[in-house]
Amino acid sequence: MCPVTPETSILERLQLLNNRISTAFSGCAGISATRFRLLQELFAAEEVGQTALQKSLGIDGAAVTRHLKQLEAKDFVSRRNCPDDNRVTLVHLTERGREHIEGFVQEKSRLIEDLFHGFDAEERERLANMLERMQRNADTL
Amino acid sequence: MCPVTPETSILERLQLLNNRISTAFSGCAGISATRFRLLQELFAAEEVGQTALQKSLGIDGAAVTRHLKQLEAKDFVSRRNCPDDNRVTLVHLTERGREHIEGFVQEKSRLIEDLFHGFDAEERERLANMLERMQRNADTL
DNA sequence: GATCAATGTTTGACCCATCAATCATTCTAT
DNA sequence: ATAGAATGATTGATGGGTCAAACATTGATC
Numbered sequence: 171m172c173p174v175t176p177e178t179s180i181l182e183r184l185q186l187l188n189n190r191i192s193t194a195f196s197g198c199a200g201i202s203a204t205r206f207r208l209l210q211e212l213f214a215a216e217e218v219g220q221t222a223l224q225k226s227l228g229i230d231g232a233a234v235t236r237h238l239k240q241l242e243a244k245d246f247v248s249r250r251n252c253p254d255d256n257r258v259t260l261v262h263l264t265e266r267g268r269e270h271i272e273g274f275v276q277e278k279s280r281l282i283e284d285l286f287h288g289f290d291a292e293e294r295e296r297l298a299n300m301l302e303r304m305q306r307n308a309d310t311l
Numbered sequence: 312m313c314p315v316t317p318e319t320s321i322l323e324r325l326q327l328l329n330n331r332i333s334t335a336f337s338g339c340a341g342i343s344a345t346r347f348r349l350l351q352e353l354f355a356a357e358e359v360g361q362t363a364l365q366k367s368l369g370i371d372g373a374a375v376t377r378h379l380k381q382l383e384a385k386d387f388v389s390r391r392n393c394p395d396d397n398r399v400t401l402v403h404l405t406e407r408g409r410e411h412i413e414g415f416v417q418e419k420s421r422l423i424e425d426l427f428h429g430f431d432a433e434e435r436e437r438l439a440n441m442l443e444r445m446q447r448n449a450d451t452l
Numbered sequence: 453g454a455t456c457a458a459t460g461t462t463t464g465a466c467c468c469a470t471c472a473a474t475c476a477t478t479c480t481a482t
Numbered sequence: 483a484t485a486g487a488a489t490g491a492t493t494g495a496t497g498g499g500t501c502a503a504a505c506a507t508t509g510a511t512c
Contacts, residue, residue, distance in 0.1 A: 176432075176435040176436050176438070177423045177426075177427055177435060177439075178419075179439045179442075179443070180435070180438055180439050181332065181344070181423070181426075182348070183439070183442040183443060183445075183446050184325060184328055184329050184442065185329055185333070185345075186369050186370075186446060186449075187325055187442065187445060187446055187449055188325050188326055188329040189370070189468095189469065189470080190449045190450075191322065191325065191449060192326070192469090192470095192497095192498080193469085193470060193471090194452045196470095196497085202497075202498075203322070203326065204326075204498075204499090207323070219460080220460070220461070221459085221461085224460095228323075228327050229327075229330070229498090229499070229500095230499065230500060230501080231460080231461070231462085232461090232462075232463080232464095232499085232500075232501085233498070233499060233500080234461090235461060235462055235463085236462090236463095236498085237498090239462095255459090255460085255507080255508070256506080256507055256508080257459060257460045257461070257506070257507045257508065258459090258460060258461085258507095259460080259461070278319075281452075282318045282319075282322070284448060284451075284452060285318075285322075285448050285449060285452075286445070286448070287448050288444060288448070289441070289444070289445075291317075293441065294317040294321070295317050296437075296441075297317070297321055297441050298317035298318075298320045300430070300434065300437075300438050301320075301324040301325065301328065302320070302324060303429060303430070304324075304328060304426060304427070304430075305324050305327060305328055305331075307425055307426050307427070307428050307429070308327075308328055308332060308335070308426060309331075310425075311331065311335045311422075311425060311426075330498095330499060330500080333467095333468085333499085333500090334467095334499085334500060334501090337467085337500095343467075343468075345468075345469090361490070361491065362489085362490060362491085365490095370468090370469070370470090371469065371470060371471080372490080372491070372492085373469085373470075373471085373491090373493080374468070374469060375491090376491060376492055376493085377468085377492090377493095378468090380492095396477080396478070396489095396490085397476080397477055397478080397490095398476070398477045398478065398489060398490045398491070399477095399489090399490060399491085400490080400491070
């Protein structure tokens with residue numbers, strides 16, 4: 171009745187790939203991809219409010235709160251109230267967090283190497299572009 | 312320090328897209344994408360064991376058990392012990408489940424239409440192929 | 453200046469996935 | 483024939499995400 175359309179195949183693989191990659195990343199790097207992204211954002215920016223983090227990661231604010239709480243418990247991150255606006259809490263990387271990033275970056279590189287094995291540079295660009303377009307479509311749902 | 316590589320961009324978008332699509336699908340179809348896939352598998356095959364379902368969906372057996380339990384509670388699915396092998400429980404679609412599939416298919420079509428807006432047939436094929444290759448890489452992690 | 457809307461964060465309830473452990477059943481090999 | 487491995491399903495613990503509701507704080511308006 172239903173031949174396998176490319177669209178369906180794409181959606182299924184998005185889901186599978188994401189699950190596999192997430193667990194693989196956490197498994198080998200010892201930190202979830204999202205938390206690593208948070209650390210990287212904090213590495214780039216000196217001190218940021220959570221809403222900014224939430225927007226640059228594209229995930230729910232509740233998730234950000236909980237991730238930061240865990241990262242703070244591990245002393246990777248530290249938070250303080252913004253003196254100019256008591257609603258926002260400013261987040262910044264600790265020394266300890268900064269030290270650990272390097273290792274995570276390496277684990278991620280290895281994962282990427284495996285994942286994109288057989289893809290030349292042009293293909294990677296094309297794939298990135300297609301997913302970007304798809305995401306723009308998804309944003310207007 | 313870190314220019315945005317296509318690989319990183321791809322991984323981030325995989326995650327985002329998946330989250331957005333999952334919630335969009337559940338939101339408009341009223342059923343999760345995974346449960347819909349289960350129903351479709353059952354539609355195609357007369358009666359299947361859970362392990363077969365698990366393998367064709369590519370997810371954990373525990374998840375399959377729980378989804379089927381919910382689908383059974385909604386009377387979309389019914390289960391019985393396999394007479395030939397009491398370890399396996401055979402699953403099949405109920406009338407009610409069969410009736411609902413059509414609506415889900417339509418919701419999915421609409422979602423696909425939006426999601427792939429601006430993609431021609433050849434691009435969709437190429438995207439499907441790339442993700443398939445990537446998934447093969449991911450399987451050997 | 454009091455009120456009411458907007459903003460930033462947090463919490464609770466839920467869904468979906470994983471892994472590890474358990475249990476019953478069947479298979480196998482001695 | 484029975485002990486032990488393999489298989490199928492389930493359950494519990496955990497992690498990551500969503501949404502909705504709460505809360506404090508700030509801004510805007512009359």
